[in-house]
Amino acid sequence: MQNIVIKGGARLSGEVRVSGSKNAALPILASSLLCSGRCLYRNVPALGDVRTMQRLLDDLGAEVTTGSAGTTVVDTSTVDNVEAAYDLVKTMRASVVVLGPLTARHGRARVSLPGGCAIGARPIDQHLKGLAAMGAKIELAHGYVTTRARRLHGATIVFDMVTVTGTENLMMAAALADGHTTLENAAREPEVEELARVLNKMGARIRGAGTHLIDIEGVDELHPVEHAIIPDRIEAGTLLVAAAITRGNVLVRDCLPEHLEAVVAKLRAAGAEVTPEDGGLRVRAKAALKPVDISTQPFPGFPTDMQAQFMVLAIRASGQSVITETIFENRFMHVPELQRMGADIQVEGRTVIVRGPCKLTGAQVMATDLRASASLVLAGLVAEGKTEVRRIYHLDRGYDRLDKKLRALGADVRRSKGGL
C-alpha cells in the first residue's frame, strides 16, 4: 500500500493547472450509454474513480480507449450487458449513474445497491422514485436494483432533497423518455449543467439545468459527441487552500471562478487575497489567517467536498471557527486524525468548533475518505516535521496526482511504500 510523506513548512509558489472535473466526468462517461457509437471526451482526469467508470463501461460491453492528454473514447455500439456488478459498485457508489441511461436505452438495468460509505448512509430512493414515476418497474432483491421499462415516459418529479447524481440519473433517463419531464428541486451544481450541455450536444432537449427547475423534452434517439470536460472546482479549491495555509503565492490555472464563488468568499473572509488572473485565480496570503464560519450547502452554497480542507485553514486561523456539515451525516472522519496532529477541535453533532491557531506536529495518520485524505495532506504541509498519510488510495480515487502538483509548487511531498 502507498503512503504520502510530507515534510511541512514550505511556502507554496508558482503555477498549477487544474485537471478535468471528476464529478462531471463520471456521469458524462455514463451518458455515452444513451447512444450507439463513438463518443470522444477530452480533459478526462487520470484518477481512480474515472478508471472504475471506464471498467464498468467495459463490463457492459462498451469499448473504452484512453489516449494521452486526458482523452477517452467510449464506443457503445457493442453494449450487450445491463448489469453493474457489486464488485465495481462497492468501490465507487457513483456507478449508480448508469441506472438511468441503461433503463432508458436498453429497457432494463440491474445495478448493485451502493449501500452506505464512510461519509453517510447515502440512499438512492430519489433515483428510484423518479424512475418509477417515469414508468419503470423496480425490484429490489439480492442486493441489486432491477429496472424494467419498454419505454420510459415523461413525468413531473419533485425531489425531496437536492441530490446531484439523482438529478443526473433522471435527466439522462428523461432525455430518451416519451414526452415531457420536469425535475423540480433539482441540483444546481455545475456538473449537472455540464452533463446537460453534453446531452444537448447529443441531441437531447433539456432546458433549465443549473436552476432548480429542469425541463426535458424526450427524443427518440441520441447521437455520439465530442466534448472537453470542465475543470474540477474541488481540486481547484483544494489547491487554493493549500496556497493560503502555507502563506504562499500561487496561480491556479484553468479553473472557472464562477464555480468557486462560495469558496473564494470564505478564503477572502479568512484574509487571503484572491484575484482572477490569466484564466485562473491567484491566491496570496501574507498576514495571519482569520477564523471563518462555514455551513455546507448545495451549490451555489459552500460545497461539502471542501469542508475537510477548510478545517485545516480554520486550525491555522487566529480565533474560533464554527463549521457545520448539513449534507452528509458522518463527514468528520478527519477530525480525530487532525486532533492527533495537535488541532483543537470540538465536535457537537453536525457542527465542529475549531480553536486556532494551533501548531500541528507531523504524525502517522490514516485517510478514511477522499476529501478527508486531502485535508490530512494539507495538514501535513503546515505541520512541524514529517506527516505520513496512509491509505492514500482514497486520495487517488478523486485527485489527479495531487502530490505531484503540490511538489511542483515547492512542497516536500513524496510517495512511499509500506504501512496499512
Ligand code: EPU
Ligand atoms: N440522498 C437521499 N436519497 C437519494 C439521494 C440522496 O437521501 O436518493 C441524500 C444523501 O444521503 C445526502 C444528500 O441527499 O445526504 C445529498 O446527496 P447527493 O445525492 O447530492 O450526493 P451524490 O450525488 O451521491 C455527489 C458527489 C459527491 C458530493 C455530493 C454533494 C458525485 C459523483 N458525487 O454525490 O462528491 O459530495 O454530490 O455535493 O457527483 C466527492 O467528490 O468527494 C463526493 C463525495
